[in-house]
Amino acid sequence: MEVSIINKKKQIHTNYILKLLLITAISTILSLTLGSFGIGKESIIMVFLVGVLIVTVTTKGYFYGIFAAIVSVLMFNYYFTAPTYTLITYYSNDVILMVSFLGVSLISGTMTKRFQQQLQISQQNEHTARLLYRITESFLNITGQRQIIIKGIDCIYDNTGYNSRVLLVESDKMNIYESREFVIGNMEMMEIPIRGLTKKLGVMQIIYSKETFTFERELLIKTVVTQMGLSLDREFIYNERENIRIAMEREKMHSNILRAISHDLRTPLTGIVGASGVILENLNQLEKSSIENLVSDINEEAIWLNSL
Numbered sequence: 479m480e481v482s483i484i485n486k487k488k489q490i491h492t493n494y495i496l497k498l499l500l501i502t503a504i505s506t507i508l509s510l511t512l513g514s515f516g517i518g519k520e521s522i523i524m525v526f527l528v529g530v531l532i533v534t535v536t537t538k539g540y541f542y543g544i545f546a547a548i549v550s551v552l553m554f555n556y557y558f559t560a561p562t563y564t565l566i567t568y569y570s571n572d573v574i575l576m577v578s579f580l581g582v583s584l585i586s587g588t589m590t591k592r593f594q595q596q597l598q599i600s601q602q603n604e605h606t607a608r609l610l611y612r613i614t615e616s617f618l619n620i621t622g623q624r625q626i627i628i629k630g631i632d633c634i635y636d637n638t639g640y641n642s643r644v645l646l647v648e649s650d651k652m653n654i655y656e657s658r659e660f661v662i663g664n665m666e667m668m669e670i671p672i673r674g675l676t677k678k679l680g681v682m683q684i685i686y687s688k689e690t691f692t693f694e695r696e697l698l699i700k701t702v703v704t705q706m707g708l709s710l711d712r713e714f715i716y717n718e719r720e721n722i723r724i725a726m727e728r729e730k731m732h733s734n735i736l737r738a739i740s741h742d743l744r745t746p747l748t749g750i751v752g753a754s755g756v757i758l759e760n761l762n763q764l765e766k767s768s769i770e771n772l773v774s775d776i777n778e779e780a781i782w783l784n785s786l
Contacts, residue, residue: 494537498546501536505529506553519558519572523579526550527586534587535594543587550583551576606694609637610701617705623713627655630706634684638695644672644706646680660685670703674711682706749779 509522530550534543555565559572567573613633620626627644634642635658643656665685672680682703686695753772 490538494542497536498533498542498549501529501533502546502549502553505550506557509554510557513558519554519575522558523554523575526554527579527583530583530587531590534590540588540591543591544584547580547583547587551580554579602694606697609698613637613698613701614705617709620709621713621716623710624655626706626709626713630682630702631656631658633702634699637698638686639690640684640686640695640699642682642684644680644682646672646710647678652680666691670700672703672707672710674707674714676711679707679710679714750776753779 505526505528509525512522512525527550530543530546533546537543552565555567555572555576556563559567559576560569567576616633617626617629620629623646627646631642631644634640641658641660643654643660646653646655660683662685665687667683667685670682670684671678672682684699753776757772
């Protein structure tokens with residue numbers, strides 16, 4: 479991987495050098511063409527200045543703009559100052575013109591490069607902000623503990639290419655969640671705690687390469703982990719509330735059953751108490767048939783109670 483990165487940097491450097499030489503050559507040819515029409519040196523040197531600015535804008539770093547300014551001064555000196563086709567200058571006006579050109583080129587190139595860098599930073603920050611917003615929004619409608627974890631792992635992989643896994647504390651034991659092969663090898667590994675509002679929920683382990691690890695990727699990973707923690711905490715709170723609701727429903731059902739059983743018990747017991755009381759109070763006055771009927775009622779109520 480390191481070799482490929484070095485080769486890529488060399489290729490970019492070579493492309494910038496070729497671009498610099500091409501733009502300088504075009505500026506020189508255009509200046510010679512304008513000179514053949516009698517255009518003054520003060521106007522021709524502006525063509526080289528435009529070329530330097532183009533090099534500065536189309537390359538990265540200050541080196542290429544400075545090098546283009548120096549080459550342009552040499553080309554101007556060689557073709558447009560007396561004696562021509564030499565790097566010797568006889569007139570002080572030409573020296574002042576070239577020094578002024580070099581100074582203006584360096585200042586303009588530096589300001590252009592800084593503006594370009596600020597623009598790139600602004601665009602990158604905007605891209606990062608939009609990406610973080612999409613990540614945050616993607617966690618809003620996800621439910622289920624495993625779905626939240628897999629979403630976080632996939633989100634990190636899709637935006638950074640890094641594999642990761644989650645170690646989550648559940649019922650006093652550590653469970654591992656992963657959606658891809660988790661092999662460290664020659665890579666680096668970092669651990670980021672997953673925190674809820676009140677406690678630590680687990681740990682996310684990420685395999686990464688130092689060469690490709692940037693501040694933006696670190697920010698993205700931490701944002702994903704934070705959203706995972708909030709979503710998991712939300713899921714735990716919802717589950718706890720649901721368990722409380724179910725427990726309350728069970729308690730309510732239990733109370734209703736007890737009330738129903740109590741009512742069912744009181745009804746036959748009242749009949750038994752009433753019938754037995756009549757027999758005890760009027761034993762000598764009641765006829766045998768009446769006593770038998772009351773005893774039969776007591777027996778029926780007792781059998782019904784026994785069947786509960």
